[in-house]
Amino acid sequence: MKISILGAGNAGCAVAADLTLKGHEVTLIKTSHALHDDNFEYLLENNGAMTLDEFGDVRTAYIHKVTRDVSEISGSKVIIIFIQTKFHEQLIERIEPYLCDGQLLLIVPGYLSTAYVLKHCKKDIIVAEGESSFVDGRILELGRFRVGFRNVRNPVGVYPRARKEEAFKMLEQLDERIVPLNSVVEAALHNPNVIVHTVGTVMSIPWIEKTQKDFCLYHDAYARTNVATWRLLEALDSEKMDIIEKLGFERLSYVEACKYRNSLDDTIDAKEVFLKYAEMPIRSKGPAKVESRYITEDVPQGLVMLEALGRSLDVQTPIASSLIEIASAALGRDLRREGRTLVTLGMENVHRIIADSLI
Numbered sequence: 524m525k526i527s528i529l530g531a532g533n534a535g536c537a538v539a540a541d542l543t544l545k546g547h548e549v550t551l552i553k554t555s556h557a558l559h560d561d562n563f564e565y566l567l568e569n570n571g572a573m574t575l576d577e578f579g580d581v582r583t584a585y586i587h588k589v590t591r592d593v594s595e596i597s598g599s600k601v602i603i604i605f606i607q608t609k610f611h612e613q614l615i616e617r618i619e620p621y622l623c624d625g626q627l628l629l630i631v632p633g634y635l636s637t638a639y640v641l642k643h644c645k646k647d648i649i650v651a652e653g654e655s656s657f658v659d660g661r662i663l664e665l666g667r668f669r670v671g672f673r674n675v676r677n678p679v680g681v682y683p684r685a686r687k688e689e690a691f692k693m694l695e696q697l698d699e700r701i702v703p704l705n706s707v708v709e710a711a712l713h714n715p716n717v718i719v720h721t722v723g724t725v726m727s728i729p730w731i732e733k734t735q736k737d738f739c740l741y742h743d744a745y746a747r748t749n750v751a752t753w754r755l756l757e758a759l760d761s762e763k764m765d766i767i768e769k770l771g772f773e774r775l776s777y778v779e780a781c782k783y784r785n786s787l788d789d790t791i792d793a794k795e796v797f798l799k800y801a802e803m804p805i806r807s808k809g810p811a812k813v814e815s816r817y818i819t820e821d822v823p824q825g826l827v828m829l830e831a832l833g834r835s836l837d838v839q840t841p842i843a844s845s846l847i848e849i850a851s852a853a854l855g856r857d858l859r860r861e862g863r864t865l866v867t868l869g870m871e872n873v874h875r876i877i878a879d880s881l882i
Contacts, residue, residue, distance in 0.1 A: 524696050527596040529554050529614065530605035531563050531589075534631070534656040537668045538605065538699075540573035541658055543584035545698050550588040550595045554606055554614055563589070565665040576663070577670040594621045601693055604630045605656070607816060608824040611636040612867075615643050622646045627693050629679070631656055634824050635711040637682045637876055638868035649690045650682045652710035655784065657699045661807045671807065672800065674784045676700055680707035684879050705772065706880030712767055716817075717825030718777045719745070722756045724810060724817040725850050731813050739808045740817070741801035759842040763829060769836045771881050814854055822850045827862025835865055 524547050528539045531553040539551040551571070553563045566573060571586030588595065596602050596618055606614060611630065622628070624647040630636045633652025640650045660671040679701050681690040687703065694701045704710055723744030724731070731738045744752055756777065764774040775783075778793040786796045810817045826843045833840040851858045865873055 524548070524601060524693075525599045526550070526697075527552060527599040527602045528605060529593070529596070529602065529618070531566075532559050532605065533660065533662055533668070534658070535603075535605035536562065536566075536573055536662060537575065537658040537660060537670070538603065538656065539586050540575050540584035540668065541699075542697065543571075543573075543586050544575070544582055547697070548587045550590065550599065551586050552593055552595060553589075553591050554593065554617075555610070559662065562662055562665050569666060572666055574667045575658075575670055576667060593618050596626075597621045597623055599626065601627045601629060601697070604628070604636075607820050608632065608634045608636065608863075609820055609861075612639045612643070615639045619644050619646070622648055624648065627651060627690055629653060629694070632714040632716065633680075633707060633711050634714055634717075634828060634863060635707065635868060635873070635876070637707045637711075638872035641872040641875060642869045649686045650707065651679050651690055651694065652682075652707040653677055653679045653701075654710050654713045654780070655715055671803065672785070674700065675787050676702045676784055678702055678704045678710060678713070678780075678784065680704040680710040682707045682876060682879060684882055706876070708770060708877060708880050709767070709772055712763055712829070713775065713780045714825065715777065715781060716821045717829060718756060718760055718763065720817040720821040721826055721846055721850075722752065722759055724813075724815070725822070725846050725853070726752060726755065728813050728853050731810060736808060736811045738811065740810065741803075745798070745801045747798055755842065759846070762833065762838070762840045762843055765838045766829065766832050766836060766840075769838050770832075770877060818850050818854065819858075822847055823858045823862035825863075827859050827864060828868075830859075831862075831864040 526547050527550045528535050529552050531551055539549045543549045566589045571589045574583045627649045629651045631653035637650045657677050660669050663669045677700050681687045723740045727744050760777040768774050778797050782793040782796040826847050830840045830843045847859055
């Protein structure tokens with residue numbers, strides 16, 4: 524299958540290599556000059572060679588095409604967006620002229636960016652949103668990605684719901700263990716980063732400033748002994764589940780969603796699945812500074828959206844609101860003003876998506 528991947532960071536490069544090794548014709552498109560330009564230049568100069576190092580299993584993929592030309596998406600059946608969510612709207616506007624009827628646009632993670640597609644795109648395309656990247660890890664050196672973890676399931680929601688069967692015929696061909704959700708709304712709200720990144724990073728601000736490059740979010744913020752941090756995570760998670768329930772979906776906790784993605788063993792306690800994931804010896808350190816995407820992306824794009832949905836549904840979100848205030852004060856920025864709200868998404872678009880989900 525012809526696939527385009529928009530975003531040549533950690534996730535984009537890893538999935539481009541993975542799909543190439545699975546026999547797909549992949550075009551990897553760099554959408555900015557913000558990060559990973561050196562790795563992108565390496566790929567250009569080395570015939571798209573991207574190596575996946577997966578616990579000693581080392582394989583090199585030669586990605587079909589590496590480019591900055593977004594018009595290349597026109598020839599692909601599936602287009603996957605792997606960029607920071609705060610840039611989704613401007614990228615969707617930018618690629619709209621090159622989208623074609625019948626294509627599937629998969630946004631990972633989405634944070635309800637389907638609404639931006641409805642806002643800016645008039646093409647007859649299918650939109651899908653995933654909860655998290657299929658392959659977890661980091662670019663260690665130029666052209667080399669160390670795989671830290673692979674999800675055993677990758678839940679994806681589809682809009683419009685009437686085209687779900689058509690969408691999954693395409694998605695199954697990716698061979699990335701993709702499984703269906705009821706809606707892109709569930710995918711948006713079960714993005715793990717809105718819970719684990721925000722609580723762990725905001726509440727570790729002094730520790731991050733002191734240790735800098737020695738801080739490891741999963742090891743340091745979510746150790747088994749960190750009882751208070753877990754209480755805070757569960758309180759925020761409860762607010763998220765209140766919103767999910769009010770929207771007509773089943774309550775599902777953060778750890779249960781994590782277990783569904785990460786384990787096929789139904790007998791294991793859900794929190795234990797997360798703790799084992801957090802305790803993995805090969806873990807990338809970070810964030811190394813307070814002003815990182817763990818706050819600058821997941822607070823305005825995740826928590827602000829959660830708060831906005833809560834207000835519209837008359838669901839209280841005191842923990843989410845407090846984290847937004849603390850993060851804004853720490854960074855000296857109004858993250859709520861920068862954030863993803865029902866106004867920026869388009870109230871009518873959000874209503875269309877929710878109505879479609881409940882048909």
